[in-house]
Each structure stands twice: as structure tokens, then as C-alpha cells.
Amino acid sequence: MSTPTTAVPRHSAQANYSYQPPTQYQGGSRGRRIFNTVLGVIAELLITFAVIVGGYILWQLWWTGVQSEATQIEQRDAVQWIEPKTQDNGQFSIAKPQTGDVPVQPEHAQYGDLVAQLYVPRFGKSWQRNIVEGTDVYQLNRHGVGHYQDTQMPGQMGNFAVAGHRAGYGEPLAHVDELQQGDAIIVRTQDYWYVYEYTNYEIVLPTQVQVVAAVPNHPDLQPDNRYITLTTCEPRYTTATHRWISYGTLKYWAKVSDGVPQELADSAQGGAVKFSSSKQNAVTRAAQSLDRVVLALIIAFIVVFLAALIAYRFPALRAIKEGHKPRPMFSLYGSWYRHMPGPAVVRLALMAIVIMACLAALLQWGYPWAASTIPYLQVASNFVAVG
Secondary structure (H helix, E strand, O other): OOOOOOOOOOOHHHOOOOOOOOOOOOOOOHHHHHHHHHHHHHHHHHHHHHHHHHHHHHHHHHHHHHHHHHHHHHHHHHHOOOOOOEOOOOOEOEOOOEOOOOOOOOOOOOOOOEEEEEEOHHHOOOOOEEEEEOOOHHHHHHHOEEEOOOOOOOOOOEEEEEEEOOOOOOOOOOOHHHOOOOOEEEEEOOOEEEEEEEEEEEEEOOOOHHHHOOOOOOOOOOOOOEEEEEEEEEOOOOOOOEEEEEEEEEEEEEEHHHOEOHHHHHHHHOOOOOOOOOOOOHHHHHHOOHHHHHHHHHHHHHHHHHHHHHHHOOHHHHHHHOOOOOOOOOOHHHHHHHOOOOOHHHHHHHHHHHHHHHHHHHHHHHHHHHHHHOHHHHHHOOOOOOO
């Protein structure tokens, strides 16, 4: 009699099998994985460097102008100069050209004082810049146009010489190459208008200081006229090996209390230029307080980080540890992302906050330090005075 046997189910060897996901990145040989990791890290570093350099260019060509505009508005508001005379219909009166003795204003100024405001219609209807006393890097970077302290004042017999950037920092004199003979160059002090007429230009070396003499290019002569000289860098976007010098002579003067010069009438009547307090937009306001922006972003990061940590801990790391996800190939930003708490959207938000804080810190402190400390960037910042 045969003994009954128990049938063995087919594939019984697989009955106790359970799937185990891979616990590390499956990307070929160890050497290949190392190569890919190193290549990826180098790519991340290069991208980061490119972003930092791009940020510097953005700072140089745009943000410095925003900061300069904010500083100029603040300085104009501080002095509270009166508006020119208006008619009953609200339109500005046209100031009558004066023929008497030309007043000198201000008679003297301290370093950093607001000397005047400059208007050049050729540069645009809304174009206006402050003129402050001094032509060092700080004044030109923050306050628009600077007056050479050893030259004459508006209305004084001699040369009212000023300097301004041609690229970056608001690029006040970017378009000097567009000036045409006879164009108006208008200087407004507290009480007077001085309307100069553009005559000519020349390109000189930075050492040719005779261009700002009382009689331009003739330091041995006594002045018998009233001149204005604008100095800026040449070429515009590369190392400034030379200076672009623009000259003009006084055409007439007028009283602010009588209105605005005829040459400025179109800009004034259309509201393109302002003669009293100017409202700052959100960007110019932020330019004055990026340190507070950085602080606010740091606080926001701490609050969100702690809240996500308490509520979710580190789900990305936990998923890898528990085998739900394979261990990925190492990368700088990938590792940073995985070490943030909370779900994916929170981790991305935390990374964005850090990036914005770093960018704001670079704009506020990093890039200005680099421009004033690194020799190549010092040259590239286009210092525009002569001497």
C-alpha cells in the first residue's frame, strides 16, 4: 500500500519572499558613482558661482542705482527747498532770465552737503541728480554727482566742475556722448537757476587735471567767464582708462521764486521732474533697509524651521533610513534639501528663504565690500574723478 504524500505547491520556494527595495543609489560601478558624484558637485559649485557673479552684475548695474536714488530723495527731502512759482492754473511759471550781477550760491559747502540739483533735458524729461560736495568714491556711489571741492561754485567766475559715474550707481552721466552743441545743462540751487549751454567735449587721461581749472585747460589764466565741466569715465563698460570731459558756459541765471527756466518747461509741466518731496517706491524704500530685510528673513526661517521640525521632523531622511526610498547620490543642494524638516513644499520654502537672505546680505554688505577691496573690482567700479 502506497503511502499518501502531501503535494508541494508550485513555486513554494517563493512563498516567503518579500520585496526589499535597494538601500543605496544603483548607478553602476563604484568608480562610476564616485565620478558622477564629483561631477555633480563641481556643476553645483559652478552654478552657485555663476549666480553670485550674476548677482554682482545686477548689483553694479541696477541695485547701486536704486540705492543712489533712495539716498538722493532722502537728501533732497532733508533740505526742503521751495517749489518754483506756479500760476493760478497750477502750471509752473517761466522764470525770466536775469541780466544783473550773477549771484553765487552756495558761497561755500562742507563735505557731503547738497550743493545743487542738476537737470539735463537731453538725458530725458525725468532726469535729475543731486550735486554734493566732494568727488570721492563714497559721494559718487551714493549721492549722484559730486562737486570738485577746489573748483568754483555755481554763479562764481570760473569753473563749476562736477564728476559722476557713467555705468552703475545710477549712471548719472551715462549719456554724455549724446550731448549736442547748444544743449541746456541746468543747475538749481536753493534760490537760483543757472542755465549753462553745452559747447564741446574731449577725452583725456585721468591725470590731466587742467580740465577742471578755473579756465579749463588754462590753469595759468584768470577766468573771465562762468563755465561748467562734467567729468566721467571712458570707456563706459570696461576699465576706465580715460575721462570724458564735457564743457559748457553760463547762458543766463534766474530766480526759483519766478518759476522754472524755459528749457525745463516741458519736463516741469508734465510732472516728469519734481521740485519738492518725492515719494519713494517700495524698491527704493527697501534699498535703505536691507539689513532689516535680512533680519526678517532669518526670523522667518527660524519660525518655519521649528514649526516643521515639531510637526513633521525629517521625513526625507526617515524614508531613506527605513528603506522606503533608495539612498540617492550625494549632492550639495540635494543633501541640503533632505536635511530640511517638513514636507517637500516646506523644505523648498525654507531653502528659498535662505537664498533670499543670502542675496540680500550680498547686496547690502558682500558686493560693496568686494567692490571696495578686490583690486580688479575696484578698477571695474569706474571711479570717474580726475587727479
